[in-house]
Amino acid sequence: MSSSLNAHLVEEADSRISNLIHKTPILTSSTLDEICAKKLYFKCENFQKTGSFKIRGFLNAILKAKESGHLKGVITMSAGNGGQSLAYSASKVGVPSIVAVPETVSITKADAIVAYGAELQRCPPNITILEETCEKLAKDLGYYYVDPHSDYEVMAGHGTVVKEFLEQAPDLDALLVQVGGGGLIAGVAKYVAEVNPKIKVFCIEPEGKDLQSSLNAQVPLWEDTSKMLNTIADGLMVQRVTEQSFQVINECCQKRTFSVNNQEISNAMLLIMQRLKVVIEPSAALGLAAVLKYREELKDCHKIGIILTGGNADLNKLPF
Amino acid sequence: MSSSLNAHLVEEADSRISNLIHKTPILTSSTLDEICAKKLYFKCENFQKTGSFKIRGFLNAILKAKESGHLKGVITMSAGNGGQSLAYSASKVGVPSIVAVPETVSITKADAIVAYGAELQRCPPNITILEETCEKLAKDLGYYYVDPHSDYEVMAGHGTVVKEFLEQAPDLDALLVQVGGGGLIAGVAKYVAEVNPKIKVFCIEPEGKDLQSSLNAQVPLWEDTSKMLNTIADGLMVQRVTEQSFQVINECCQKRTFSVNNQEISNAMLLIMQRLKVVIEPSAALGLAAVLKYREELKDCHKIGIILTGGNADLNKLPF
Incomplete structure (x- = not known):
């Protein structure tokens, strides 16, 4: 980052x-x-x-991470466009992806994220819990956590x-x-x-x-x-x-x-x-x-x- | 024609x-x-x-009629896109326009035709009556009747x-x-x-x-x-x-x-x-x-x- x-x-x-x-x-x-x-x-x-425009930031962050070294997988939190963008970008780069979604996510949006190739991680609808879930999973799996709001490459x-x-x-x-x-x-x-x-x-x-x-x-x-x-x-x-x-x-x-x-x-x-x-x-x-x-x-x-x-x-x- | x-x-x-x-x-x-x-x-x-594509035919027919001689006004029958196209074309050419509409026309569509500058002529919702209305008005007023389905220029x-x-x-x-x-x-x-x-x-x-x-x-x-x-x-x-x-x-x-x-x-x-x-x-x-x-x-x-x-x-x- x-x-x-x-x-x-x-x-x-x-x-x-x-x-x-x-x-x-x-x-x-x-x-x-x-x-x-x-x-x-x-x-x-x-x-x-x-x-949506979100593909711009997520794709950039993931390509940059790939350039910088070995990329095992990526994860983010999103209830919609960010999740689709992460999933699509990961599939282009050829790494697995996880999207932490609030369990209140609509079926349409969840389906769209899955259709682009990501795995869903359902969480209580609270941004702090979503963030912590991403951080923990990223650490456990060795994945890159693309923070949608704080990552300068995004x-x-x-x-x-x-x-x-x-x-x-x-x-x-x-x-x-x-x-x-x-x-x-x-x-x-x-x-x-x-x-x-x-x-x-x-x-x-x-x-x-x-x-x-x-x-x-x-x-x-x-x-x-x-x-x-x-x-x-x-x-x-x-x-x-x-x-x-x-x-x-x-x-x-x-x-x-x-x-x-x-x-x-x-x-x-x-x-x-x-x-x-x-x-x-x-x-x-x-x-x-x-x-x-x-x-x-x-x-x-x-x-x-x-x-x-x-x-x-x-x-x-x-x-x- | x-x-x-x-x-x-x-x-x-x-x-x-x-x-x-x-x-x-x-x-x-x-x-x-x-x-x-x-x-x-x-x-x-x-x-x-x-x-809609209909502007193509109506504009062509009206411009051609204008080239061919004096154009006093134009008329057509339509419940929608044709009427808007005639009205828009007539306003570009600078002649008055009338659109014969079935009296069942939606307010939205009637408003759109009027917004482009045409006068409405409300008729019973029957294509034969609409056609006859156009032919009569065209004759009485000396307007060009743009037949939406039979005019080769359309x-x-x-x-x-x-x-x-x-x-x-x-x-x-x-x-x-x-x-x-x-x-x-x-x-x-x-x-x-x-x-x-x-x-x-x-x-x-x-x-x-x-x-x-x-x-x-x-x-x-x-x-x-x-x-x-x-x-x-x-x-x-x-x-x-x-x-x-x-x-x-x-x-x-x-x-x-x-x-x-x-x-x-x-x-x-x-x-x-x-x-x-x-x-x-x-x-x-x-x-x-x-x-x-x-x-x-x-x-x-x-x-x-x-x-x-x-x-x-x-x-x-x-x-x-």
Whole structure:
């Protein structure tokens, strides 16, 4: 695992993974632009391999570990996209994989992880227990534990999405990035801060996360680090941001964070599916939800980049 | 209106409209290929302007009419995509438009047609009455009646989708094309027969259309030409194929037609949305539904082209 995050690490990750993943397209919609009175650019990671951006970080971390020496197997904790990404990456590299899942995981998601070749380890739905399970299994089996929120190679891999994005849409004024454990925002914000610091990076969160209080205090204030949010954005349920990611956010992002509730996420998800004709999961809708809600505060940002982070929605249970 | 259909008319249509519409992408999915044991190419007309391929034919017909002399206004009959396409095309050309709709039209679709700038003319839900209304209004107002199923310029415009498709995926063995009134299949089949006759063009129909009997007899056998099918494929409800289109089908398509029911359409629609991550309407799912059902009969066709005809689904009422 690398000991710090920077744009060079993102560029290295890009060289490592770009031939193995999709260069996802940018979509635009004149109707959505009219509604928001902005020019919006949607980076379609819902079309990415395994259906989400997470393949970027996991594949990078696993390839890097493989380069660095003998790799016996890999393990991570996830209730969804991370697990699929780990399983897919491990199968490409040719090593076994284990995904620690909360026992509340949906059958669809568990099946998808298994279909990509991983073994499931069911645990009580508590992030601390999941982490401890991963650490213990990694130690016992000699596997590499890919920490989804604290591993700099994961963050750097996730950051490759913005390197691509800026090549495809070079004139952005702002990027709106959804925040869960913090792996994506860290990779994106660090890269942008070094490569094109004029672009403002805003954090978007599901209501209840309260990243704003921690940013105001400049230290993470979450007391119960295992708390999960009650949000339809099932990829963004963990409340706390890890220490590593928080430092990057504090250093590189706008001090003002935007918060959206379930109804706002659901409305934005429907609008994206109706207008862009792409399937996204609820977590991917936060960017548009924030533009719609915070238009006034974003009045100086005309060209806005939004990452459609994933497309693994349960189509039998859409929230609208 | 032109008096016959040929590949040259399609090429002329392409020169006329290609700068005004999207060149839609081809999507593929290794998972769908595995399921079907084929290589499938999906032409994404759900991303087309107004959300369906129909803009191609209507825009071509209206531009051609404009070239040919003074154009006072345009009229058509439609319960959906055709109406949106006419309205959009008319607004681009700068003439007024009227769409005769069955009074059973959904509010969503009626609103979409009005949003593109057309006036609605509500009629009893009977295709003969709709046609007669269009003919009368066209005569009274001096408007051009764009007949969606019999106008060769509409068919030629629709045929441009396959010109593009063959440029993007040149090695197809077969094309599976859904059949409603027959405008799309006519343009596609005629172009392929002239330009690349090795490619087999198969007709796919919603159950109950019974194109097969007419093809066996080599004459159209539908007695009640106003009959509508009970199908979830709301773009393909008219049972009969027009005389003009039937002649092309009889001359250029495979003699074997494929028929799929509502459950098969719904299953294929879900599979496409889950795997390709694109939003389609039920009518767009017929190609995959047919490949899944008729795999054995298609055993000599390895590379199959499918047109995702539109994306204007009612996302609050998905059929699965």
